[in-house]
Amino acid sequence: MSKGFVEDDITREVRMRTDIVALISEYVRLRKTGKNYVGLCPFHEEKTASFTVDPDKQLFYCFGCGAGGNAFTFLMKREGLSFPEALEKLAQRAGVRLPSRSRYRGDESRRKENKRLLDALEFAQSKFRDMLYGSRGKDALKYLETRGLSREIIDKFGLGFAPDEWDFIASSAKRSGFHQGDFLKAGLLLERPSGGYYDRFRNRVTFPIYDSAGTLIGFGGRAIGDETPKYLNSPETPVFRKGRELYALSLAKPGIRRKDRVCVVEGYMDVIMSFQHGIDYTVAGMGTALSREQARALLLLTGEVYLVYDRDEAGKRATRRSIDVFREAGGRTRIVSLPGSKDPDVFLRTEGPGAYEKLLDEALPDIQFIYDEARRENAHLGMEGKIRVMEAMVPVLASLSSDFERSAYIEDFSRDLAVPTDSLNRDVETYRRKSKKARKYKDPQNRDTTGYDNQRQPNPASGSKRVDKTGGKKPTDIEVSVVRRKAEEGVIRCLIENPELLKKAMETLGEQDFADPVLRELFKILREGSPDTVADERIQAQVAELCLRFGDVSRDSAPRILDDCIRSMRRERLEELRETIALAERTKDQAALTQAILDYQRLLKQLKSTGDASDGSAL
Numbered sequence: 001m002s003k004g005f006v007e008d009d010i011t012r013e014v015r016m017r018t019d020i021v022a023l024i025s026e027y028v029r030l031r032k033t034g035k036n037y038v039g040l041c042p043f044h045e046e047k048t049a050s051f052t053v054d055p056d057k058q059l060f061y062c063f064g065c066g067a068g069g070n071a072f073t074f075l076m077k078r079e080g081l082s083f084p085e086a087l088e089k090l091a092q093r094a095g096v097r098l099p100s101r102s103r104y105r106g107d108e109s110r111r112k113e114n115k116r117l118l119d120a121l122e123f124a125q126s127k128f129r130d131m132l133y134g135s136r137g138k139d140a141l142k143y144l145e146t147r148g149l150s151r152e153i154i155d156k157f158g159l160g161f162a163p164d165e166w167d168f169i170a171s172s173a174k175r176s177g178f179h180q181g182d183f184l185k186a187g188l189l190l191e192r193p194s195g196g197y198y199d200r201f202r203n204r205v206t207f208p209i210y211d212s213a214g215t216l217i218g219f220g221g222r223a224i225g226d227e228t229p230k231y232l233n234s235p236e237t238p239v240f241r242k243g244r245e246l247y248a249l250s251l252a253k254p255g256i257r258r259k260d261r262v263c264v265v266e267g268y269m270d271v272i273m274s275f276q277h278g279i280d281y282t283v284a285g286m287g288t289a290l291s292r293e294q295a296r297a298l299l300l301l302t303g304e305v306y307l308v309y310d311r312d313e314a315g316k317r318a319t320r321r322s323i324d325v326f327r328e329a330g331g332r333t334r335i336v337s338l339p340g341s342k343d344p345d346v347f348l349r350t351e352g353p354g355a356y357e358k359l360l361d362e363a364l365p366d367i368q369f370i371y372d373e374a375r376r377e378n379a380h381l382g383m384e385g386k387i388r389v390m391e392a393m394v395p396v397l398a399s400l401s402s403d404f405e406r407s408a409y410i411e412d413f414s415r416d417l418a419v420p421t422d423s424l425n426r427d428v429e430t431y432r433r434k435s436k437k438a439r440k441y442k443d444p445q446n447r448d449t450t451g452y453d454n455q456r457q458p459n460p461a462s463g464s465k466r467v468d469k470t471g472g473k474k475p476t477d478i479e480v481s482v483v484r485r486k487a488e489e490g491v492i493r494c495l496i497e498n499p500e501l502l503k504k505a506m507e508t509l510g511e512q513d514f515a516d517p518v519l520r521e522l523f524k525i526l527r528e529g530s531p532d533t534v535a536d537e538r539i540q541a542q543v544a545e546l547c548l549r550f551g552d553v554s555r556d557s558a559p560r561i562l563d564d565c566i567r568s569m570r571r572e573r574l575e576e577l578r579e580t581i582a583l584a585e586r587t588k589d590q591a592a593l594t595q596a597i598l599d600y601q602r603l604l605k606q607l608k609s610t611g612d613a614s615d616g617s618a619l
């Protein structure tokens with residue numbers, strides 16, 4: 001763990017030029033309330049916003065799981081980066097140049113390799129682009145134009161062309177002095193059994209794939225001729241993780257935020273067409289089923305998710321899977337059915353964006369979609385069909401956490417099926433009881449298994465901010481009281497917000513006065529400088545908690561609060577020492593007894609000198 005001070009001026013410079021609200025907004029949709037912003041916590045699953053960002057203090061804190069910190073901590077936690085990596089990323093964003101030989105640099109060899117892979121991808125991208133507009137790209141360009149894409153949109157999405165050659169990229173990379181091994185690792189080349197390399201993408205239109213921050217990390221390729229498969233993606237590489245990325249998310253973020261909704265479509269072409277028609281809040285998966293991580297990333301940006309999949313059987317299966325994934329991630333979806341089995345691409349070209357947005361407004365809630373599908377599939381079965389529909393719906397209904405929603409749907413469906421509400425209700429209740437019991441036994445973490453239960457417990461492990469309070473204490477020591485801990489927190493909070501009080505506090509307080517190790521560390525840091533530039537995550541989370549969990553300390557009341565807290569720390573310490581002395585006498589621990597009496601007398605003297613001693617009569 002990186003700890004302690006780093007080169008302050010650079011860190012501070014980067015921090016000053018970084019707006020934490022803008023940074024976090026790239027991951028979480030934030031809503032302004034008062035002077036702060038709130039949103040769904042990206043570090044635990046929740047349905048009501050308890051994640052708070054304070055623009056004045058440039059700190060975040062989650063009241064649900066206790067995660068907190070500054071811009072660096074956020075990026076470290078969210079992207080799994082080390083402090084040097086987070087600093088580098090933010091510096092880049094803020095346009096601050098880091099000294100080249102700096103101890104900020106993280107895992108140098110990994111960083112260097114990733115950089116080489118990204119360079120390889122950029123190199124290929126420029127080659128593919130050139131090729132599309134050259135003489136050999138004529139057919140590819142014509143194909144895109146027949147599909148109705150404008151030049152502008154082709155450029156916006158960086159489409160290109162990989163010619164029908166075995167070693168177009170392989171040999172141009174070599175000619176330009178690149179190492180072919182990097183191109184292999186970046187997923188651009190494949191190895192020949194006889195040695196050497198050949199191109200992965202051949203005779204295909206290329207779709208560059210960017211991560212959510214806009215870095216090129218891979219490619220998709222669509223065959224121009226009869227090659228199979230029709231669509232081909234880069235494989236997983238150190239820089240490209242399919243379960244994590246969404247196609248066009250970096251481009252769609254502003255639209256998603258503006259409209260507070262997102263459309264999830266199947267194909268890259270559907271995304272591009274949507275953008276061309278102004279539906280610029282559209283993304284797609286990576287040709288595989290959506291993962292919970294992808295669903296979660298979207299839910300953090302908006303609660304309005306529209307699934308616009310094909311209406312063929314494969315599309316319906318994909319819809320059903322995605323409904324489940326979003327439910328598991330704590331959200332819900334609406335299902336858009338484009339009439340006449342059209343895909344978004346075709347629909348937008350023939351009917352236009354107005355008609356498309358109208359369909360979004362009429363989209364079915366996910367539960368209704370599941371019901372309608374079950375109805376349709378069993379329509380020809382008469383009574384038997386009805387029973388099957390009921391059987392299909394019971395687990396879905398049982399998993400709804402809102403009583404109102406559940407009973408409304410039960411009412412609705414039983415009316416439609418012409419069965420008594422009571423009987424459907426009973427079946428759902430029985431199922432709920434049974435599955436609760438089953439969960440209790442099968443799953444100690446109380447994770448739901450149906451995929452429809454929205455009731456989520458914050459994961460206590462993810463936010464374990466409480467530190468081990470027994471660290472370094474003698475066995476005879478008494479547990480630190482809540483009052484003392486609160487008083488210690490109060491002192492530190494006053495000092496963070498009013499550093500001018502430090503001198504005064506240092507006259508009467510030393511770090512040994514703090515029982516909590518993190519607070520003790522913070523006191524030391526405050527004495528030596530400012531906690532802004534400390535990389536330790538525990539320290540940053542503690543600072544954020546102190547600053548955001550409690551209200552502001554006004555400048556006027558700070559000296560009084562500080563005095564009160566210090567006095568309270570003393571009194572509590574005195575009380576603890578009395579208990580320790582009593583315990584030591586009982587256990588005949590002579591060494592502990594002597595030490596405690598000495599401490600007690602010293603403390604009492606201090607209190608008397610400041611006129612604070614309430615009573616010293618206990619000894």
Ligand SMILES: [Zn+2]
Nearest residue numbers: 041044062065
């Ligand atoms: Zn949280």
